Each structure stands twice: as C-alpha cells, then as structure tokens.
Amino acid sequence: GAVVSQHPSWVICKSGTSVKIECRSLDFQATTMFWYRQFPKQSLMLMATSNEGSKATYEQGVEKDKFLINHASLTLSTLTVTSAHPEDSSFYICSASRGTGGNSPLHFGNGTRLTVT
Amino acid sequence: GQNIDQPTEMTATEGAIVQINCTYQTSGFNGLFWYQQHAGEAPTIRSYNVLDGLEEKGRFTSFLSRSKGYSYLLLKELQMKDSASYLCAVKDSNYQLIWGAGTKLIIKP
Numbered sequence: 001g002a003v004v005s006q007h008p009s010w011v012i013c014k015s016g017t018s019v020k021i022e023c024r025s026l027d028f029q030a031t032t033m034f035w036y037r038q039f040p041k042q043s044l045m046l047m048a049t050s051n052e053g054s055k056a057t058y059e060q061g062v063e064k065d066k067f068l069i070n071h072a073s074l075t076l077s078t079l080t081v082t083s084a085h086p087e088d089s090s091f092y093i094c095s096a097s098r099g100t101g102g103n104s105p106l107h108f109g110n111g112t113r114l115t116v117t
Numbered sequence: 118g119q120n121i122d123q124p125t126e127m128t129a130t131e132g133a134i135v136q137i138n139c140t141y142q143t144s145g146f147n148g149l150f151w152y153q154q155h156a157g158e159a160p161t162i163r164s165y166n167v168l169d170g171l172e173e174k175g176r177f178t179s180f181l182s183r184s185k186g187y188s189y190l191l192l193k194e195l196q197m198k199d200s201a202s203y204l205c206a207v208k209d210s211n212y213q214l215i216w217g218a219g220t221k222l223i224i225k226p
Contacts, residue, residue, distance in 0.1 A: 006159075034214075043218050044160070044204070093159045103148035103167045103208060111159040 003028070006094050006109025013084055013116055021079045021112045023094030029074035030096035034106065035067075038091045047092075050077040084116040119143045121217035123205050128223045133195050137203050137220050139188045145210020151179050151190045152204040154219070160204055164190060192222075200224045 005024045013019050023033055033050040048069055049057040056069035068080040081088055093111040097104040121141045129135035141149070148167045152160035164174050166181035166188065178191040192199055205217040 044216055046214070091157075103212075105148075105150050105162040105165050106214065107162065108159040113157075 003098055003107035004094065004096050004109040006112055008112055009110060010113040011115070013114070015085055015116055016083055018080055018082045019084055019114060021081075021092055021094070021114075023077045023079070023096075023109050025075045025096045025098075028096075028098050030077075031074060033071060033077040033094055033096045035069065035077075035079050036093045036095065036108075038093065038111075044093070047079075050079075050094075052077075081114065084114070086116045089114055089116045119209060119215050121205055121207060121215055123203075123217045123220045125218070126221045126223065128225060129192075129195055131195055131197060131224055131226050134191065134193050135195060135222065137190045137192075137205075137222065139190070139205035139217060141186050141188070141205070141207045141215070141217075143207050143209045143215055146183055147208035147210065147212055149179075149181055149188050150206045150208075150214075151177070151188075152206065153199075153201050154204060155201045163203075195224050197224050197226070 007022045031052045035047045036044045037047050038044050046059050047062045050069045050071040052071045052074050058064045071077040091111050091113050093108050095106040095108045123139045150165040151163045153163045154160040163177045164172050164179035166172050172179050176193045181188045202219040202221050204219045207215045
C-alpha cells in the first residue's frame, strides 16, 4: 500500500495566488522529506530537502521565498508555491525514506499537477 | 562530476525479457535504486541493491557490480503495462540521490 500520501493530486490556480501541497508519511516518521519538480518529458529535479523542526535546504536556483517549506511534524511536510506564475506549472512530487538506514529507498507520493492560468 | 548513464529508449516484445543497463560515476556509494515511472505519475521503487549481486522482486531483478560502477534491471515476462520510464538512481557518500535521465521502455505486442 501507499507509504507516502500527497494532496491534492491536481490543482488549477490563477496567476498571483498561492497553493499549498501536503505530503504525509503513512505509519512511519520521516525526519527528512524531499520535494521534487518534474517538467514534461524531463527528469526529476530535487528542489529542496525538508527537515523536521528546522529550515529546509534548497537546491541551487530554487527560490526559498517562493517555494515555502514547512516540516512541523514528523509525518507532515508542506510546500507552498507563493505568487504562482504560469512558469510554475509543473508536476510536484514529495518523497521520504521509510527505513532508518541511509541506504533505504525513497518512496514517492502520487504527485501534484499544478496548472497556473 | 557525478553522472549516471542509461539508454534513452528501448523497445521489447510482450512476453519477452529486457535488460536495462546503468553505469555510474559518483563520489561514494550508498545504494542503487531502480524506479518505474508511468507517464503523468510519480516514480515507484521496483528494486534496489546495496551490495554486489542480484536482487529479485517478482518479475524485476536487479544486478550490481560496485567495482565496475554497473547495474542492470531485468524485466521478465513483459506485459504491456510495463511500458514506462525506468530511472536509475545512486545515493552518494552524502546520501544524496543522483538521478539518471531515465530509459523509456516501449512494449510492443
């Protein structure tokens, strides 16, 4: 069954508005979660690493003030796309490792398809 | 730099076997992972190796040789639903995942 739950699956918003995406680890605690973005026919791109109880770590080129990440509990991380623009339209996917070992595989949520009009 | 190479696209026949290769050069190694991703969906883990040798999970088998920086994913008894992209990913010494560009597998009847 699902290990990581992501909501919503898809969202359409108007330019200038903000959108919040939730990522939950099911039946396990995740001190670290990862947020990815994927454009059509392209590979996954890591945006940021979400750390429970501390600030997220953003990859180079990702605006932290635009993509707000909150990891307030061990089972929930949220990504808020602020002042969305059409170029932010993409497939956003969160992930977490179920195991405690560093070599455990990442499990992905079902992704959120964001369309900004 | 770090890089992972895998073929861009492969075609196979329903019922047959296909092998997707992956070579990598990373700073350290903490596991190699094979993900399946259908169009418009999130990736799903299919197999992974931490030690050399074979790992079998149903119709999916993965092989790893750390000394050669090489892995393959073997899919048996191919079904039409196996048409997808297969992503090879390696965790480096910092436990960061390095992703390959993916292999698009096309299954023909």
